Amino acid sequence: MISWGTNLHGMSSSEADCLFCKIVAGDVPSTPVYENGTTYAFRDIHPQARVHVLVVSRQHHEDAGVMAVEDPALLADMVIAGVEVARQEGIEESGYRLVFNTGSDAGRTVFHAHLHVLGGEQLGMFGRPG
Numbered sequence: 336m337i338s339w340g341t342n343l344h345g346m347s348s349s350e351a352d353c354l355f356c357k358i359v360a361g362d363v364p365s366t367p368v369y370e371n372g373t374t375y376a377f378r379d380i381h382p383q384a385r386v387h388v389l390v391v392s393r394q395h396h397e398d399a400g401v402m403a404v405e406d407p408a409l410l411a412d413m414v415i416a417g418v419e420v421a422r423q424e425g426i427e428e429s430g431y432r433l434v435f436n437t438g439s440d441a442g443r444t445v446f447h448a449h450l451h452v453l454g455g456e457q458l459g460m461f462g463r464p465g
C-alpha cells in the first residue's frame with residue numbers, strides 16, 4: 336500500500352528527490368571506488384584534494400548524527416568503508432581525513448549522510464578559509 340509521503344518505489348518524497356539515493360540506485364552516474372552491502376563509495380565531482388571520495392550509506396539517513404541514533408552499526412560501517420577506501424587509494428600510510436559536514440556553516444549541500452575521504456597530499460588546516 337502506498338501511503339502519504341511515499342512514491343511507487345516505497346521511498347519517501349525526500350528520498351525520491353535525494354541526489355545520493357539516486358547515485359546509490361544508479362539513476363545518476365558516478366565513478367565507483369568501493370562498495371559493500373551497506374555502503375557505496377564514489378569520486379567527488381569537485382575534488383578538494385588529490386583523493387576525494389564520498390562514502391554514502393545505501394539507506395537514506397539525513398546526517399551522521401541521525402544515523403548514529405537510528406543505526407549505530409551503519410555509522411561504524413561508514414567509517415570502516417572510509418578506511419578501506421584509503422587503503423585502496425594507497426593513502427592509508429601517508430594519512431587522510433574523514434569528514435562529516437553538518438549544516439550551512441560547514442558548507443553542507445546534500446542531505447543524505449556522507450563521509451568525505453580526503454588525502455593524497457598535504458591537507459590544509461581546519462576552520463576558517465584563507
Ligand code: AMP
Nearest residue numbers: 363365378379380381436442443444445
Ligand atoms: P557536502 O558539502 O558535505 O554536502 O558534500 C557534498 C559533496 O557532494 C560535495 O563535495 C560535492 O562536490 C559532491 N557532489 C555533488 N554532486 C555530485 C555528484 N553528482 N557526483 C559526485 N559528487 C557530487
Ligand code: ZN
Nearest residue numbers: 353356395447
Ligand atoms: Zn538519500
